[in-house]
Amino acid sequence: MPWRNGREVFVMEWDALFRILFLQDHNTRVVVLGTFVLGVAAGLAGSLLLLRKRALLSDTLAHASLPGVGLMYLLLVGSGQSGRQLLALLGGAVVACVAAVITINLLKQTTRLKEDALLSMVLSVYFGLGVVVLGIITRNHPEQSAGLQKFLYGSTAALISSDAWLLVGVAAGIIVLAACFWKEFQLLLFDSGFAASEGYPVQRLDLLVMLMVVLVTVCGMQAVGLILVVALLVIPPVAARFWSEDFLAMQWIAALIGGVSCALGTLISGVLPNMPAGAVIVLTAALLFFLSMILGIKRGILLREWNAFNLRRKTEHHHALRAIYELLERQSSEGFIDLEELRRSRSWSAHNLKRTLRRAVNLGLVEWSAQGIRLSPTGREEARKLVRSHRLWELYLITYADVAPSHVDRSADDIEHVLDPQLVALLEEKLQAQDSREVVPKSPHSTTLPEVGGSA
């Protein structure tokens, strides 16, 4: 059986590999199915938690469930029953988690302590209580305490059919809840004040989110372990955030990432020796997170770097055109300007400027010959628009925002690239209405404002 973690499976035979990868064994199927639905449910519940800005609550809950399990065990043994009743122990865990949520909320309302302090305090004190109870169990019932260890590290390999079906049941419940209440959740997450004013039971919805998280935490604990279930609740939603700005899409991407990393992780740990499934699942999820962070099509690093690069290039391009135009304007002739002269007009590096100019030449906006640099007719038109936006904005700042003329150039530099024609028209209208005597208001730097399409 491939699920043992001993060294004897190090040399895997092909048919054994085949059996695992194509889910030939009943056992493999059960484990993969169980962890897959766990991942899906965790992705769904975790998204809600992340957007509620309480991602680390799952960590606190996972640790805080320990005393619940331990005390329930003592209670069962004390009343003469077997201590190994999974449902009862999970029930104990749920009770402890609910108590932890109540403690956090109560302390949040009655003290000045911040949420992060409360989370770590409840986490560690509850866990301490759990360790105390476990200590008592170990001393008094040494033969059975090993079973409780399963809750701490989890044992995916030992997942049996009934456990898997429990997971499927819980996951189904969570999927149904998430599907039924998506609109309410969306409202709660993005504007809880509005939700409350519309008459939604915000507090109860919040409790429902917490309950979903508690269920995933408690059920996931025995599959992947106490600490790693936190990973399932946190990592997939954060990863999904890079792919979509839409709540519903993000939630289901998170579910997919969670499910896939669970199933994949389980399979990998089955194939490789000495690989605890829980840890491999988390590392798979971490890998998916890393890929998402870099490649994500909405907030990924590559995308943002590309956009920033484009904006920088566009800005440089605009600045170069405007600088050429203004130099020509000052010369008030159709002449050429010198590269060095252009470079001195702004603090450009020679390399940067040359690259920008070559791009402009390729676009047919600038003519760059041995005589010097000058604008082509289309370039002149383009540059005129830019100078116009720039100066209009400067004037606007001086007239309406009371900015000193010596300070407006920088602000206008930043804004001129994003002014659309409509806005320019509006500015024009506003400034001319303000001073109707001058049809074309003067630039604060004593150069004239060029008119679009006018004679050059």
Place this chain on the structure above:
Amino acid sequence: MQFPVWTSLDSWIVLSALLVALNCALLGNFLLLRKQSMMGDAISHAVLPGLAAAFLLTGSRGSLVMFVGALVLGVATAFLVQWITKAGQVEEGASMGVVFTSLFALGLILIRQAASQVDLDPSCVLYGAVELAPFDVVKVAGWSLPNAVLVNGAMLLVNGIFVLLLWKELKLSSFDSALAKSLGMRVGMLHYGFMALVAATTVASFQVVGSILVIAMLIVPAATAFLLTRRLWVMVLLSLLVAAGASIGGHWSALMVPELLGYEGDTSTAGMIAVFSGLLFLCAWLFSPQQGVVALGLHRLREWERVAKDDVLAALWRLQEKHHGPVALSLLHPILSVEPVIHRFAFLLLRIRGRVKLTRGSSGESMVELIGKGFAEAQKVVRSHRLWEHYLVEEIGVRVDRVHQSAERLEHVTSQEMRAEMARELGNPEKDPHLKTIPGEETV
């Protein structure tokens, strides 16, 4: 019942735990104030692969190698969290969650790889074993000292020096990091230096309290002290006291409590220290002089009582105004049954303090009357009420039939100066909008 005997072993255990607790509490204050409490949690989990890798690389369980490995991972965690928060625009809590769970998983795998070679038990890292601390001894200048005492004593020295030397910087950057930055402080460097110390302290504590309970030692004493004072140096001192109390009380309870509950043997000292510090926090939460739940509750109760007293006095004053003299107690019933307990209690207090007097009327029914200071106090409330009504109508333009509710609230918070100011502004009016006489300012 037979209680265990306190031995020299217990003294060593308590000393180790005490040093760890002091160490953690000292740094915990700043973690708490910098809103990075969960960073302790993140670091204490994330150092696991550092420990495992150090072991795998060198093959030794020597403290120093492990220590360096864990330290590297601790600082790396702080960097990674910052990087994911900034570059990925992820909320800090979430990026901590991503980093420490991933690193912890990596650590588990490394440990599993090493497990076949030597016994490196993850539960030892999770729980710690302070009970075994006295057996792991080193000889120093002819003395045999437990390793844990030595390491944590040294750590305490380092932390103490760090905090004392950088007190001003830590204080400023904890409360207002933007200001600290604008004053030219190297806030980023301070952050990573501090995180390195947290990592080192966490690692030094592992053997004693384990990676999760160390969080309790970091945060709970500081949080307890936070509830007791608003001065930083008092907070630090108090947190040290709480830490000391928790470690001594924790070990004692670990020995005693199982027996008291009818179980055999003792239980985990580390766990008990966490629980005990939780209990100390609970005490502070309940009984803190300024911020405690009990103090706040009492304060609220006194406010209610004051408002109820004003209401009763004013009602009685108005009744006497109408009837020109003592009135039947039954007429006061409507006001007494607004909040039956509070208002009746307030009425009782008024009688005890000699503000109102109960007498027998001619036909044998109970009569009630304002006496002494009671009359003056009542008149102040009524004057405030009617002045406010007038003011709200005249100056703010509230409709006459709407002003009563607002005046009813404002009358309880109006001082003599405010009344004088209002009267002056309104030109010393005689009547309120309901055409009732505004009484004068009676001197007691």
